[in-house]
Amino acid sequence: MTSDRPFADAALGRKQLVILIAIAAMLAGTVTGLTAKKAIWEGWVTDQLFQVRAILRGPQEAAASPVAVIGLDQTSLDSERLSSLPRVLMTPVLAEAGQAILDAGAVALGFDFVFAYSADTFVDPSSGEKRLLDYDQPFKRFLFKNRGRIFVAHTEVGVPHRSFSGAAGAGGVRSVQVVPDSDGVVRWHTPGVPLSNSDYLIDALLGAAGSTVSESFMPIPENRLATLLPYLSLIDVLALSESDEGKAELERFVKDRIVLIGGLLPFEDEHRFSDRFLPHLPAGLAETGASGRPPVPLLDTAGVLVLAEFISAELAGRTASEPSAGSLPALAFLFAIAGGMAGLFLPLAALPFVALVGVGAGLAIALLGLDFGIMLAPGVMPVSCVSAMVVASVGKVGILQRRQRTLVRLFGHYLAKDVIKQMAQSEQLPELGGDTRYVVVAFIDIVGFTKMSEKLADRDVVRVVNACFDAIGQSITAHQGYIDKYIGDAIMAVWNAPNIVERPEQSAVDAAVEIIGLLEKIRDITGQQELDLRIALNAGPVLVGDIGGEHRRSFTVMGTTVNTASRIEAVAKDKKVRLAISQSVADHLPRTYPVKEIWTGQLRGLSTDISVYTLDEPEMFMELVGPAIEGRGKSGRSKLLKFRRKN
Incomplete structure (x- = not known):
């Protein structure tokens, strides 16, 4: 026992x-x-589900929609009747079309137009005469006559002219605002209760159709709205209203339906809606007038169609809650x-x-x-x-694998991914010392740091430095570089150690160019407009490995190449350039890189002469003076990007 x-x-x-x-x-x-609920990516997944659902169901003839759309589209504007009429002066035409629609049996009519301007207020600047007085009277009479059945739009920034609001009466002006999800796509509508008192145009028209919806709902679209909803061009409505046969056809189209009139011009009042991945309804299955439909936008959907879909889906039972x-x-x-x-x-x-x-x-x-x-x-x-x-x-x-805890402790000694992989394979720390390898060493210095630190609080100084280091570090990593250490307000970076880089000189220069290109962004982020950058690059052999002791160690590179890179930064400062590179770097760059010599001489601590270069582009110079930029216009940056794209 x-x-x-x-x-x-x-x-x-x-x-x-x-x-x-x-x-x-x-x-x-x-x-x-x-x-994960309401995560920004969840909406995209929802829209993909709608697409899968539509594919599984296959092409189907659309059920009779309780909503129809009348569009002020390009075809209408280009028509002989409307081509000479400015859009702000179309109220008599809209009154004529609207009355024809109501006479044909429409349940209610909503205008997705704000009507912020009244032609009656127009004054001839030369004579002071009100040349268009009573021009809008037909539309006002139309609104007054059909109060309770007509609703006009207002937005967050636009309201109808007071004469139109007065004619429409209390409750005749409703909001057409739709609220997008966190990803900018419109999917949900929360109705106001009761619908008759709600501020939304959607609710007013739902109430007119007898709906009693009170909870938030999401339409389930089955095709792109621009191809699905019954549609007539405004010019078709005007043409149909001129004959008995046309009136009968118009009655078949709008009778017992909610009708929305709005603009369908490209890039006007468009929203990202959850129908954007859905297939188009075949033309033969859609209710359309003689003038056809406007082209379907690639991703966006006209606002009037979005309003119509919310109403149509709720009345037809195509919603999810x-x-x-x-x-x-x-x-x-x-x-x-x-x-x-x-x-x-x-x-x-x-x-x-x-x-x-x-x-x-x-x-x-x-x-x-x-x-x-x-x-x-x-x-x-x-x-x-x-x-x-x-x-x-x-x-x-x-x-089951407790030995992994030892590796977790070991990982705390290193930052370089390649070193960590080597440790994971051997499950032990590498020996102190190192190997000789050809690398490119960079010193990246924040210019003006001392003056800035004198003016800012310590906490703000840290914030600025961290913002700079974050932006610079991302570019270094993106171009296969390795941040060796932070030295006060400077960064020491290495290419070709510990990882292998095929063209370390070009990768280092490309990273430097990208970092300099981020200068304005860094200034905006930090709020320090006087801040600048200085970068020095040198290539050559160095000792790569671990230094320190058994209790604390650091991976780094050492040698004359590193010291020379540090000295080259002094040349950059003297010549007022943002980028200075040694000849060993310049000799390995493609010919498309506009290399220009800026200094030749003996650096402190060296016994031989050395040449220092920069790229002959305006961004590389802190002061736009001197022969390096003579005759240069505003195309310098585009040239700089051009030579980088070629390589």
């Missing part, structure tokens, strides 16, 4: 740890999954359980495939929810599953 006790205790302890990891994985998966309270957390927890169990009990090699299955299952459930009018946040279930799986698998690895 006593001999079995230690084994039993050890087994019990391991089981408890496994249970603890499982609970932690499930909780972490559930919480992480729920935080938020799930009931508790259902989404429950689904997240179930997926977290599945992911946690997979992470604990399946081989690591199988987990990527299980993750794909979990993601697919979560998206499939969200897709199925659309058929029941429920918008299950599509990111919650996949993220819950994958997060729990990751937590569980990491915990399992922590139990």
Whole structure:
């Protein structure tokens, strides 16, 4: 009995740890999954679900829409009747068309126009005469006559002229504002209750059609709106209203429908909507007038079509709403359980495939929810599953592979990725010392730091330096460089150590050019307009390796090449250039790089002469004077970018 006790205790302890990891994985998966709701990428996934749904359903004839759109499009503006009429003077035409639509049996009419200008107020500047007095009277009479059935638009910045607002009456002016999600795409509408008192045009027209919706909803589009919604050009409405046959045709088009009139000109009042990935409805299946439809924009959708879709989808039952309270957390927890169990009990090699299955299952459930009018946040279930799986698998690895903890301690000694990989393979620290390698060394100095630090508080100085180092460091890393160390207000960087760079000289110069190109951005970020940069580059052999002791060490490069690069910075300062490169760097650059010699002589500490160069471009000079830029116009920067693109 006593001999079995230690084994039993050890087994019990391991089981408890496994249970603890499982609970932690499930909780972490559930919480992480729920935080994915309303993530900026979730909307994109939602729109892709709409696309998948449309593809699975295939081309279908659109059901009769309860909403029709009348468009002031380019065809109407180019027509013989309207081509000579400015858009601000179209109120009589809109009154004529609107009355014809209402007479044809439309339930209600909404104008997606603000009508901020009244022609009645126009005064001839030469005579002071009101030349267009009573011009808008037909439209005002039209609004007054049909109060309660006509609604005109206002926006955050635009309201109708007071004479039109008065004619439309109380409640006749409604907002056409739509609220986009965090990714800038319009998907949801939250109605005001009751609809008759809501400030939104959408709600006013829904109320006129007898809707009683009170909760936020999302339309489920099935095709691009520009090809789906019943559409007539404004000029077609005017033409149809001139004959009995045309009036009968117009009645077939608008009877018992909500009608919206708005502009469909390119780049005017367009929104990013969730229909942008959907297929076009074939032309033969869409209700369209004789003048056809405007071209479909690549990604955006006309505002009047967005308003129409919100109304049409709600009246036709093509909407999705938020799930009931508790259902989404429950689904997240179930997926977290599945992911946690997979992470604990399946081989690591199988987990990527299980993750794909979990993601697919979560998206499939969200897709199925659309058929029941429920918008299950599509990111919650996949993220819950994958997060729990990751937590569980990491915990399992922590139990079964304790040696990895030693590597975690070792990683704290290094920053270079290549050194860390070498340590992970050997599972031990490299020996002190190093190897000789050909590298390019850069010293990047913040010019004006001393004066700036005298004027700023210590906390602000740190903020400015960190902002500079962050921007510069990103460019260095992007061009395969390695930041060796920070020296006060300067950076020492290396190319070709510890990693291998095929053309270290060109990579270093390209990084320097990019960093100098970021100068204005850095100034704006830091708020220091007097701030400048100075970069010195030198190439040659150095000793690459570890220095220090067994308790603390640092990976670095040492040698004459490093010292020379530091001295070249003094030449850059004397010649007032932002970039100074040694001949060993210049000789390895492609011929397209506009290299120009700026100094020849003996640097301090060296026994031989050396030539220093820069790039013959205006951005490289701190003061725009001297022969290096004579005859140069504003094309210097474009030339600089041009030679970089060639290489």
